[in-house]
Amino acid sequence: MTVHAVSPAAAVAEVGTALVAGVYVIAVLDGAVSARVAGRSRPGTALLVMPARRAARLLLQARTTTERPDAAAWAVATVALGALAAGGLMVVPLSARGAVAEVADGIVLFGAAMALVMVAVFLHGWSPNSVFPMIGGYRFAAQALSYEMPLALVLIAVALPAQSLSVTAIVESQHGLWNVVRQPLGLPLYLIAATGVAFWGPLAIPDSADLGGGTAAESSSSELLAWRVARAAVLVTVSAMGAAAFLGGWWGPLLPGPVWVALKTTALLAIIVVAGHTLARVRLESFVVVAWVAFIPLALVDVFVSGILALR
Protein backbone atom coordinates (compact mmCIF):
# COMPACT_ATOMS: atom_id res chain seq x y z
CA MET A 1 0.00 0.00 0.00
CA THR A 2 1.48 3.31 -0.94
CA VAL A 3 0.69 6.46 0.92
CA HIS A 4 0.82 9.37 -1.49
CA ALA A 5 2.56 12.60 -0.56
CA VAL A 6 1.13 12.59 2.94
CA SER A 7 3.08 11.75 6.04
CA PRO A 8 1.53 9.17 8.38
CA ALA A 9 0.78 11.90 10.92
CA ALA A 10 -0.99 14.03 8.30
CA ALA A 11 -2.92 10.97 7.12
CA VAL A 12 -4.14 10.18 10.63
CA ALA A 13 -5.04 13.85 11.12
CA GLU A 14 -7.03 13.97 7.86
CA VAL A 15 -9.03 10.80 8.47
CA GLY A 16 -9.46 11.62 12.16
CA THR A 17 -10.71 15.14 11.47
CA ALA A 18 -13.14 13.90 8.83
CA LEU A 19 -14.51 11.22 11.16
CA VAL A 20 -14.85 13.52 14.20
CA ALA A 21 -16.48 16.27 12.13
CA GLY A 22 -18.79 13.74 10.48
CA VAL A 23 -19.84 12.17 13.78
CA TYR A 24 -20.56 15.63 15.21
CA VAL A 25 -22.65 16.57 12.16
CA ILE A 26 -24.61 13.34 12.53
CA ALA A 27 -25.26 14.02 16.21
CA VAL A 28 -26.45 17.59 15.52
CA LEU A 29 -28.58 16.53 12.53
CA ASP A 30 -30.08 13.70 14.55
CA GLY A 31 -31.06 16.10 17.34
CA ALA A 32 -32.44 18.65 14.89
CA VAL A 33 -34.50 16.14 12.93
CA SER A 34 -35.74 14.54 16.13
CA ALA A 35 -36.91 17.91 17.51
CA ARG A 36 -38.49 18.86 14.18
CA VAL A 37 -40.37 15.58 13.82
CA ALA A 38 -41.60 15.88 17.41
CA GLY A 39 -42.84 19.41 16.68
CA ARG A 40 -40.58 21.04 19.27
CA SER A 41 -38.62 24.10 18.35
CA ARG A 42 -35.08 24.19 19.63
CA PRO A 43 -32.75 27.17 19.38
CA GLY A 44 -29.74 26.55 17.17
CA THR A 45 -27.24 26.84 20.01
CA ALA A 46 -29.04 24.18 22.03
CA LEU A 47 -28.85 21.84 19.04
CA LEU A 48 -25.13 22.53 18.64
CA VAL A 49 -24.22 21.75 22.26
CA MET A 50 -26.66 18.85 22.54
CA PRO A 51 -24.14 16.19 21.35
CA ALA A 52 -21.65 17.30 24.02
CA ARG A 53 -24.36 17.19 26.70
CA ARG A 54 -25.45 13.72 25.66
CA ALA A 55 -21.85 12.52 25.63
CA ALA A 56 -21.21 14.03 29.08
CA ARG A 57 -24.36 12.40 30.44
CA LEU A 58 -23.20 9.01 29.18
CA LEU A 59 -19.72 9.50 30.61
CA LEU A 60 -21.17 10.33 34.04
CA GLN A 61 -23.27 7.15 34.04
CA ALA A 62 -22.26 4.28 36.26
CA ARG A 63 -20.54 1.50 34.35
CA THR A 64 -22.54 -1.72 34.50
CA THR A 65 -21.46 -5.16 33.46
CA THR A 66 -22.97 -8.60 33.04
CA GLU A 67 -22.36 -11.97 34.62
CA ARG A 68 -19.25 -13.59 33.12
CA PRO A 69 -18.92 -11.50 29.93
CA ASP A 70 -16.09 -12.01 27.48
CA ALA A 71 -14.64 -8.63 28.41
CA ALA A 72 -11.80 -8.76 25.87
CA ALA A 73 -14.10 -9.55 22.94
CA TRP A 74 -16.53 -6.89 24.13
CA ALA A 75 -13.84 -4.22 24.06
CA VAL A 76 -12.39 -5.50 20.77
CA ALA A 77 -15.82 -5.26 19.11
CA THR A 78 -16.17 -1.53 19.81
CA VAL A 79 -12.58 -0.70 18.92
CA ALA A 80 -12.82 -2.80 15.75
CA LEU A 81 -15.98 -1.02 14.61
CA GLY A 82 -14.28 2.37 14.92
CA ALA A 83 -11.09 1.11 13.31
CA LEU A 84 -13.00 -0.37 10.37
CA ALA A 85 -14.73 2.97 9.82
CA ALA A 86 -11.33 4.69 9.77
CA GLY A 87 -9.86 1.98 7.53
CA GLY A 88 -12.70 2.31 5.03
CA LEU A 89 -12.42 6.10 4.97
CA MET A 90 -8.67 5.83 4.32
CA VAL A 91 -9.23 4.88 0.66
CA VAL A 92 -11.89 7.53 -0.06
CA PRO A 93 -10.43 10.66 -1.70
CA LEU A 94 -11.52 13.68 0.35
CA SER A 95 -10.03 16.11 -2.17
CA ALA A 96 -8.63 16.08 -5.72
CA ARG A 97 -5.21 15.29 -4.19
CA GLY A 98 -6.43 11.73 -3.76
CA ALA A 99 -7.09 9.44 -0.83
CA VAL A 100 -4.90 9.15 2.25
CA ALA A 101 -4.05 5.59 1.22
CA GLU A 102 -3.94 5.55 -2.58
CA VAL A 103 -4.53 1.80 -2.90
CA ALA A 104 -4.97 0.38 -6.40
CA ASP A 105 -7.62 -2.00 -5.01
CA GLY A 106 -9.22 0.63 -2.77
CA ILE A 107 -12.80 -0.42 -3.38
CA VAL A 108 -11.90 -4.00 -2.37
CA LEU A 109 -10.29 -2.72 0.84
CA PHE A 110 -13.46 -0.74 1.57
CA GLY A 111 -15.54 -3.86 0.90
CA ALA A 112 -13.34 -5.92 3.22
CA ALA A 113 -13.64 -3.31 6.00
CA MET A 114 -17.43 -3.22 5.64
CA ALA A 115 -17.59 -7.03 5.62
CA LEU A 116 -15.66 -7.12 8.89
CA VAL A 117 -18.28 -4.80 10.43
CA MET A 118 -20.41 -7.95 10.60
CA VAL A 119 -17.81 -9.58 12.86
CA ALA A 120 -17.55 -6.52 15.11
CA VAL A 121 -21.33 -6.24 15.60
CA PHE A 122 -21.77 -9.99 16.07
CA LEU A 123 -19.02 -10.01 18.74
CA HIS A 124 -20.55 -6.97 20.42
CA GLY A 125 -23.78 -8.90 20.73
CA TRP A 126 -22.19 -12.18 21.71
CA SER A 127 -19.62 -11.13 24.29
CA PRO A 128 -21.85 -9.63 27.05
CA ASN A 129 -23.25 -13.13 27.74
CA SER A 130 -26.78 -11.77 27.76
CA VAL A 131 -29.90 -12.68 25.81
CA PHE A 132 -30.97 -9.46 24.07
CA PRO A 133 -27.51 -8.46 22.85
CA MET A 134 -26.99 -11.99 21.59
CA ILE A 135 -30.24 -11.97 19.61
CA GLY A 136 -29.13 -8.62 18.19
CA GLY A 137 -25.81 -10.15 17.12
CA TYR A 138 -27.56 -13.03 15.35
CA ARG A 139 -29.96 -10.61 13.68
CA PHE A 140 -27.03 -8.64 12.33
CA ALA A 141 -25.46 -11.76 10.85
CA ALA A 142 -28.64 -12.31 8.81
CA GLN A 143 -28.92 -8.61 7.97
CA ALA A 144 -25.29 -8.31 6.89
CA LEU A 145 -25.43 -11.41 4.69
CA SER A 146 -28.44 -9.83 2.97
CA TYR A 147 -27.01 -6.37 2.23
CA GLU A 148 -23.48 -7.61 1.53
CA MET A 149 -24.16 -8.83 -2.02
CA PRO A 150 -26.03 -5.71 -3.27
CA LEU A 151 -23.32 -3.54 -1.68
CA ALA A 152 -20.49 -5.44 -3.37
CA LEU A 153 -22.30 -5.56 -6.73
CA VAL A 154 -23.12 -1.84 -6.97
CA LEU A 155 -19.50 -1.02 -6.05
CA ILE A 156 -18.25 -3.41 -8.75
CA ALA A 157 -20.56 -1.59 -11.17
CA VAL A 158 -18.96 1.81 -10.45
CA ALA A 159 -15.50 0.30 -10.96
CA LEU A 160 -16.44 -0.83 -14.51
CA PRO A 161 -16.57 2.59 -16.29
CA ALA A 162 -13.42 3.63 -14.40
CA GLN A 163 -11.67 0.39 -15.43
CA SER A 164 -9.98 0.52 -12.05
CA LEU A 165 -10.60 -0.60 -8.47
CA SER A 166 -9.03 2.61 -7.15
CA VAL A 167 -11.61 4.94 -5.60
CA THR A 168 -9.72 7.99 -6.87
CA ALA A 169 -9.89 6.60 -10.42
CA ILE A 170 -13.62 5.98 -9.92
CA VAL A 171 -14.13 9.63 -8.95
CA GLU A 172 -12.00 10.77 -11.89
CA SER A 173 -14.14 8.70 -14.28
CA GLN A 174 -17.18 10.74 -13.24
CA HIS A 175 -15.87 14.00 -14.66
CA GLY A 176 -18.76 15.18 -16.81
CA LEU A 177 -21.25 12.47 -15.89
CA TRP A 178 -21.81 11.26 -12.34
CA ASN A 179 -22.54 7.63 -11.67
CA VAL A 180 -25.84 8.54 -10.06
CA VAL A 181 -27.06 9.41 -13.59
CA ARG A 182 -25.02 6.78 -15.47
CA GLN A 183 -26.11 3.96 -13.18
CA PRO A 184 -29.53 4.96 -11.82
CA LEU A 185 -29.94 1.72 -9.86
CA GLY A 186 -26.63 2.19 -8.04
CA LEU A 187 -27.22 4.95 -5.51
CA PRO A 188 -30.63 3.78 -4.20
CA LEU A 189 -29.33 0.25 -3.67
CA TYR A 190 -26.12 1.60 -2.15
CA LEU A 191 -28.04 3.81 0.27
CA ILE A 192 -30.11 0.87 1.49
CA ALA A 193 -26.98 -1.24 1.95
CA ALA A 194 -25.15 1.65 3.63
CA THR A 195 -28.02 2.10 6.08
CA GLY A 196 -27.69 -1.61 6.80
CA VAL A 197 -23.91 -1.44 7.32
CA ALA A 198 -24.32 1.37 9.85
CA PHE A 199 -27.43 -0.40 11.26
CA TRP A 200 -29.10 2.99 11.34
CA GLY A 201 -32.74 4.07 11.41
CA PRO A 202 -35.04 1.67 9.56
CA LEU A 203 -32.26 -0.95 9.54
CA ALA A 204 -31.19 -0.52 13.19
CA ILE A 205 -32.36 -4.11 13.52
CA PRO A 206 -29.52 -5.47 15.72
CA ASP A 207 -29.68 -2.51 18.14
CA SER A 208 -33.43 -1.96 18.00
CA ALA A 209 -35.77 -0.82 20.74
CA ASP A 210 -37.74 -4.08 20.65
CA LEU A 211 -34.61 -5.78 22.02
CA GLY A 212 -34.06 -3.12 24.67
CA GLY A 213 -31.16 -1.78 22.64
CA GLY A 214 -30.02 -5.06 21.10
CA THR A 215 -26.27 -5.56 21.05
CA ALA A 216 -25.94 -2.35 23.11
CA ALA A 217 -28.56 -3.42 25.67
CA GLU A 218 -25.90 -4.20 28.29
CA SER A 219 -23.61 -1.32 27.33
CA SER A 220 -23.35 1.72 29.54
CA SER A 221 -21.30 4.79 30.20
CA SER A 222 -18.11 5.26 28.18
CA GLU A 223 -18.53 1.90 26.45
CA LEU A 224 -21.99 2.87 25.13
CA LEU A 225 -20.65 6.27 24.06
CA ALA A 226 -17.75 4.62 22.23
CA TRP A 227 -20.10 2.17 20.52
CA ARG A 228 -22.44 4.97 19.35
CA VAL A 229 -19.53 7.07 18.13
CA ALA A 230 -18.10 4.07 16.25
CA ARG A 231 -21.47 3.38 14.65
CA ALA A 232 -21.79 7.01 13.57
CA ALA A 233 -18.23 6.80 12.22
CA VAL A 234 -19.29 3.86 10.06
CA LEU A 235 -22.17 6.00 8.78
CA VAL A 236 -19.69 8.77 7.91
CA THR A 237 -17.49 6.31 6.02
CA VAL A 238 -20.28 4.75 3.98
CA SER A 239 -21.67 8.22 3.18
CA ALA A 240 -18.26 9.47 2.08
CA MET A 241 -17.86 6.40 -0.13
CA GLY A 242 -21.34 6.96 -1.56
CA ALA A 243 -20.42 10.56 -2.40
CA ALA A 244 -17.21 9.38 -4.08
CA ALA A 245 -18.71 6.43 -5.94
CA PHE A 246 -22.00 7.95 -7.13
CA LEU A 247 -22.00 11.74 -6.66
CA GLY A 248 -18.70 12.52 -8.35
CA GLY A 249 -16.61 13.16 -5.22
CA TRP A 250 -14.72 16.42 -5.57
CA TRP A 251 -16.20 17.39 -8.99
CA GLY A 252 -18.46 20.43 -8.91
CA PRO A 253 -18.58 24.05 -10.04
CA LEU A 254 -17.30 27.12 -8.16
CA LEU A 255 -16.56 25.61 -4.76
CA PRO A 256 -13.25 23.86 -4.04
CA GLY A 257 -13.11 20.05 -4.14
CA PRO A 258 -13.01 19.26 -0.40
CA VAL A 259 -16.12 21.43 0.14
CA TRP A 260 -18.00 19.45 -2.50
CA VAL A 261 -16.93 16.18 -0.86
CA ALA A 262 -18.16 17.47 2.51
CA LEU A 263 -21.46 18.73 1.06
CA LYS A 264 -22.21 15.52 -0.83
CA THR A 265 -21.26 13.36 2.15
CA THR A 266 -23.51 15.46 4.41
CA ALA A 267 -26.37 15.17 1.94
CA LEU A 268 -26.18 11.36 2.02
CA LEU A 269 -25.81 11.41 5.82
CA ALA A 270 -28.87 13.62 6.06
CA ILE A 271 -30.97 11.24 3.93
CA ILE A 272 -30.16 8.33 6.24
CA VAL A 273 -30.58 10.34 9.46
CA VAL A 274 -33.96 11.74 8.31
CA ALA A 275 -35.03 8.23 7.29
CA GLY A 276 -34.20 7.15 10.83
CA HIS A 277 -36.83 9.53 12.21
CA THR A 278 -39.49 9.19 9.53
CA LEU A 279 -39.48 5.55 8.39
CA ALA A 280 -40.56 2.64 10.54
CA ARG A 281 -37.99 0.05 11.50
CA VAL A 282 -38.07 -2.81 9.01
CA ARG A 283 -38.69 -6.36 10.19
CA LEU A 284 -35.60 -8.49 9.67
CA GLU A 285 -37.51 -11.29 7.94
CA SER A 286 -39.00 -8.88 5.40
CA PHE A 287 -35.62 -7.26 4.82
CA VAL A 288 -33.89 -10.59 4.18
CA VAL A 289 -36.59 -11.65 1.70
CA VAL A 290 -36.63 -8.35 -0.17
CA ALA A 291 -32.82 -8.21 -0.24
CA TRP A 292 -32.45 -11.66 -1.78
CA VAL A 293 -35.49 -11.50 -4.05
CA ALA A 294 -35.29 -7.90 -5.26
CA PHE A 295 -32.07 -6.08 -4.31
CA ILE A 296 -29.56 -8.71 -5.45
CA PRO A 297 -31.23 -9.22 -8.88
CA LEU A 298 -31.48 -5.43 -9.33
CA ALA A 299 -27.82 -5.07 -8.39
CA LEU A 300 -26.94 -7.77 -10.93
CA VAL A 301 -28.89 -5.85 -13.59
CA ASP A 302 -26.88 -2.78 -12.57
CA VAL A 303 -23.61 -4.69 -13.04
CA PHE A 304 -24.63 -6.22 -16.38
CA VAL A 305 -25.91 -2.95 -17.86
CA SER A 306 -22.86 -1.05 -16.61
CA GLY A 307 -20.62 -3.77 -18.00
CA ILE A 308 -22.25 -3.63 -21.44
CA LEU A 309 -22.01 0.18 -21.47
CA ALA A 310 -18.36 0.02 -20.40
CA LEU A 311 -17.52 -2.52 -23.13
CA ARG A 312 -19.16 -0.53 -25.93
Add this chain to the structure above:
Amino acid sequence: MTGSWLVEVFFWAFAATAVISAYLVFRVDSMVRAAFWLLASFLAVGAILVLLEARFLGLVLLLMMAGEMTIMAVFMVMFMMNPAGLNPMTMVHQHRTAVVAGVASFLALASVGLFVRFPDRPVPAEGTAQATADLGGELLGDSMLIFETAGVSLLAAMVGAIALASRNGRFGDAYVSSRPPDLDDVTAASPADGPAAEADEAAMDGGGMDHAGMDHG
Protein backbone atom coordinates in the same frame (compact mmCIF):
# COMPACT_ATOMS: atom_id res chain seq x y z
CA MET B 1 8.01 -1.84 -1.09
CA THR B 2 9.87 -5.12 -0.81
CA GLY B 3 13.29 -4.94 0.75
CA SER B 4 12.37 -2.31 3.28
CA TRP B 5 13.08 -3.31 6.90
CA LEU B 6 9.58 -2.16 7.83
CA VAL B 7 8.14 -4.84 5.57
CA GLU B 8 10.29 -7.42 7.38
CA VAL B 9 8.98 -6.24 10.74
CA PHE B 10 5.38 -6.38 9.55
CA PHE B 11 5.91 -9.79 7.96
CA TRP B 12 7.18 -11.34 11.19
CA ALA B 13 4.46 -9.63 13.23
CA PHE B 14 1.72 -10.97 10.94
CA ALA B 15 3.36 -14.40 10.72
CA ALA B 16 3.52 -14.65 14.52
CA THR B 17 -0.11 -13.48 14.76
CA ALA B 18 -1.19 -16.10 12.23
CA VAL B 19 0.55 -18.96 14.07
CA ILE B 20 -0.39 -17.92 17.60
CA SER B 21 -4.05 -17.27 16.82
CA ALA B 22 -4.23 -20.55 14.90
CA TYR B 23 -2.89 -22.29 18.02
CA LEU B 24 -5.47 -20.51 20.18
CA VAL B 25 -8.26 -21.94 17.99
CA PHE B 26 -7.65 -25.24 19.79
CA ARG B 27 -7.10 -23.77 23.24
CA VAL B 28 -10.30 -21.76 23.71
CA ASP B 29 -13.46 -23.28 25.12
CA SER B 30 -16.12 -21.86 22.84
CA MET B 31 -17.00 -22.29 19.19
CA VAL B 32 -17.50 -18.59 18.63
CA ARG B 33 -14.08 -17.79 20.12
CA ALA B 34 -12.50 -20.57 18.06
CA ALA B 35 -14.10 -19.25 14.87
CA PHE B 36 -12.89 -15.71 15.49
CA TRP B 37 -9.36 -16.78 16.43
CA LEU B 38 -9.30 -18.62 13.12
CA LEU B 39 -10.49 -15.40 11.49
CA ALA B 40 -7.63 -13.51 13.18
CA SER B 41 -5.22 -16.07 11.73
CA PHE B 42 -6.67 -15.62 8.23
CA LEU B 43 -6.56 -11.83 8.57
CA ALA B 44 -2.84 -12.06 9.32
CA VAL B 45 -2.35 -14.32 6.27
CA GLY B 46 -4.29 -11.81 4.16
CA ALA B 47 -2.01 -9.04 5.41
CA ILE B 48 1.03 -11.12 4.43
CA LEU B 49 -0.43 -11.52 0.92
CA VAL B 50 -0.77 -7.72 0.76
CA LEU B 51 2.89 -7.40 1.80
CA LEU B 52 3.75 -9.78 -1.06
CA GLU B 53 2.11 -7.29 -3.47
CA ALA B 54 -0.76 -9.74 -4.03
CA ARG B 55 -3.05 -6.96 -2.80
CA PHE B 56 -6.21 -8.07 -4.55
CA LEU B 57 -5.90 -11.66 -3.28
CA GLY B 58 -5.08 -10.47 0.24
CA LEU B 59 -7.99 -8.04 0.43
CA VAL B 60 -10.43 -10.54 -1.08
CA LEU B 61 -9.28 -13.04 1.55
CA LEU B 62 -10.21 -10.53 4.29
CA LEU B 63 -13.53 -9.81 2.56
CA MET B 64 -14.45 -13.48 2.25
CA MET B 65 -13.25 -14.66 5.64
CA ALA B 66 -15.26 -12.05 7.56
CA GLY B 67 -18.49 -13.54 6.31
CA GLU B 68 -17.31 -17.12 6.27
CA MET B 69 -16.12 -17.27 9.86
CA THR B 70 -19.35 -15.67 11.11
CA ILE B 71 -21.39 -18.19 9.11
CA MET B 72 -19.18 -21.00 10.44
CA ALA B 73 -19.69 -19.85 14.03
CA VAL B 74 -23.47 -19.66 13.52
CA PHE B 75 -23.56 -23.11 11.89
CA MET B 76 -21.43 -24.73 14.59
CA VAL B 77 -23.67 -23.28 17.26
CA MET B 78 -26.76 -24.54 15.39
CA PHE B 79 -25.38 -28.06 15.17
CA MET B 80 -23.97 -28.26 18.69
CA MET B 81 -27.22 -27.17 20.34
CA ASN B 82 -25.12 -25.12 22.73
CA PRO B 83 -27.27 -22.05 23.14
CA ALA B 84 -25.43 -19.26 21.39
CA GLY B 85 -22.09 -20.97 21.95
CA LEU B 86 -21.87 -19.20 25.30
CA ASN B 87 -21.33 -22.24 27.51
CA PRO B 88 -17.78 -23.49 27.86
CA MET B 89 -17.17 -26.75 26.07
CA THR B 90 -14.11 -28.68 25.09
CA MET B 91 -13.08 -28.10 21.50
CA VAL B 92 -10.73 -31.08 21.12
CA HIS B 93 -11.91 -34.65 20.62
CA GLN B 94 -10.47 -38.02 19.57
CA HIS B 95 -7.04 -37.11 20.85
CA ARG B 96 -5.08 -40.02 19.36
CA THR B 97 -6.50 -39.61 15.84
CA ALA B 98 -6.12 -35.85 16.08
CA VAL B 99 -2.46 -36.08 17.13
CA VAL B 100 -1.62 -38.53 14.32
CA ALA B 101 -3.47 -36.46 11.72
CA GLY B 102 -1.90 -33.24 12.99
CA VAL B 103 1.67 -34.59 12.96
CA ALA B 104 1.19 -36.22 9.54
CA SER B 105 -0.21 -33.10 7.91
CA PHE B 106 2.49 -30.93 9.53
CA LEU B 107 5.21 -33.22 8.13
CA ALA B 108 3.56 -33.26 4.71
CA LEU B 109 3.21 -29.48 4.54
CA ALA B 110 6.70 -28.91 5.99
CA SER B 111 8.25 -31.23 3.38
CA VAL B 112 6.39 -29.34 0.65
CA GLY B 113 7.79 -26.12 2.06
CA LEU B 114 11.33 -27.50 2.27
CA PHE B 115 11.68 -29.58 -0.89
CA VAL B 116 9.52 -27.91 -3.54
CA ARG B 117 11.29 -25.35 -5.70
CA PHE B 118 8.89 -22.41 -5.72
CA PRO B 119 8.96 -20.11 -8.77
CA ASP B 120 10.64 -16.79 -8.06
CA ARG B 121 8.53 -14.37 -10.07
CA PRO B 122 7.73 -11.35 -7.89
CA VAL B 123 4.97 -9.14 -9.22
CA PRO B 124 6.34 -5.70 -10.10
CA ALA B 125 4.69 -2.98 -8.04
CA GLU B 126 3.18 -1.37 -11.17
CA GLY B 127 2.01 -4.73 -12.53
CA THR B 128 -0.52 -5.66 -9.85
CA ALA B 129 -3.43 -4.85 -12.15
CA GLN B 130 -2.01 -7.37 -14.62
CA ALA B 131 -1.76 -9.97 -11.83
CA THR B 132 -5.43 -9.37 -10.96
CA ALA B 133 -6.36 -9.70 -14.64
CA ASP B 134 -4.36 -12.95 -14.92
CA LEU B 135 -6.20 -14.27 -11.89
CA GLY B 136 -9.55 -13.48 -13.50
CA GLY B 137 -8.43 -15.21 -16.72
CA GLU B 138 -7.43 -18.29 -14.72
CA LEU B 139 -10.73 -18.41 -12.79
CA LEU B 140 -12.87 -18.07 -15.92
CA GLY B 141 -10.52 -19.92 -18.26
CA ASP B 142 -8.44 -23.02 -17.67
CA SER B 143 -9.54 -23.57 -14.06
CA MET B 144 -13.20 -22.77 -14.57
CA LEU B 145 -14.35 -26.41 -14.36
CA ILE B 146 -12.51 -26.95 -11.06
CA PHE B 147 -13.85 -23.78 -9.48
CA GLU B 148 -17.39 -24.32 -10.71
CA THR B 149 -17.35 -27.92 -9.44
CA ALA B 150 -16.07 -26.78 -6.06
CA GLY B 151 -18.61 -23.95 -5.99
CA VAL B 152 -21.59 -26.16 -6.75
CA SER B 153 -20.37 -28.77 -4.21
CA LEU B 154 -20.13 -26.09 -1.53
CA LEU B 155 -23.58 -24.81 -2.42
CA ALA B 156 -24.99 -28.33 -2.09
CA ALA B 157 -23.23 -28.67 1.27
CA MET B 158 -24.76 -25.38 2.44
CA VAL B 159 -28.26 -26.46 1.40
CA GLY B 160 -27.73 -29.78 3.17
CA ALA B 161 -26.43 -28.08 6.30
CA ILE B 162 -29.45 -25.78 6.41
CA ALA B 163 -31.79 -28.75 5.91
CA LEU B 164 -30.14 -30.54 8.83
CA ALA B 165 -30.02 -27.55 11.14
CA SER B 166 -33.35 -25.91 10.43
CA ARG B 167 -36.17 -26.12 12.90
CA ASN B 168 -38.18 -28.45 10.68
CA GLY B 169 -35.16 -30.31 9.40
CA ARG B 170 -34.08 -33.88 8.89
CA PHE B 171 -34.69 -34.85 12.52
CA GLY B 172 -38.12 -33.28 12.81
CA ASP B 173 -39.00 -30.32 14.96
CA ALA B 174 -35.83 -29.09 16.66
CA TYR B 175 -37.61 -28.52 19.97
CA VAL B 176 -38.71 -32.14 20.38
CA SER B 177 -35.36 -33.61 21.34
CA SER B 178 -33.59 -30.54 22.66
CA ARG B 179 -33.11 -30.14 26.37
CA PRO B 180 -32.04 -27.15 28.39
CA PRO B 181 -28.28 -26.82 28.86
CA ASP B 182 -26.87 -28.16 32.09
CA LEU B 183 -25.77 -24.86 33.57
CA ASP B 184 -25.16 -26.07 37.13
CA ASP B 185 -21.59 -27.17 36.45
CA VAL B 186 -20.73 -23.80 35.04
CA THR B 187 -22.31 -21.57 37.63
CA ALA B 188 -20.90 -23.67 40.48
CA ALA B 189 -17.36 -22.72 39.51
CA SER B 190 -16.16 -19.51 41.12
CA PRO B 191 -15.59 -16.65 38.65
CA ALA B 192 -12.03 -16.29 39.97
CA ASP B 193 -11.10 -19.60 38.36
CA GLY B 194 -11.05 -17.99 34.94
CA PRO B 195 -12.42 -19.44 31.72
CA ALA B 196 -9.62 -21.96 31.22
CA ALA B 197 -10.09 -23.63 34.61
CA GLU B 198 -13.82 -23.79 34.03
CA ALA B 199 -13.34 -25.30 30.63
CA ASP B 200 -11.21 -28.09 32.10
CA GLU B 201 -13.78 -28.67 34.77
CA ALA B 202 -16.59 -28.74 32.24
CA ALA B 203 -14.59 -31.19 30.15
CA MET B 204 -13.97 -33.48 33.12
CA ASP B 205 -17.60 -33.47 34.14
CA GLY B 206 -18.69 -34.01 30.61
CA GLY B 207 -20.28 -30.63 31.19
CA GLY B 208 -23.49 -31.75 29.53
CA MET B 209 -22.28 -29.87 26.48
CA ASP B 210 -20.05 -32.38 24.80
CA HIS B 211 -21.74 -32.98 21.49
CA ALA B 212 -20.89 -36.69 21.57
CA GLY B 213 -23.31 -36.95 24.48
CA MET B 214 -26.18 -35.38 22.59
CA ASP B 215 -29.04 -37.67 21.76
CA HIS B 216 -31.05 -36.63 18.77
CA GLY B 217 -33.74 -39.21 19.51
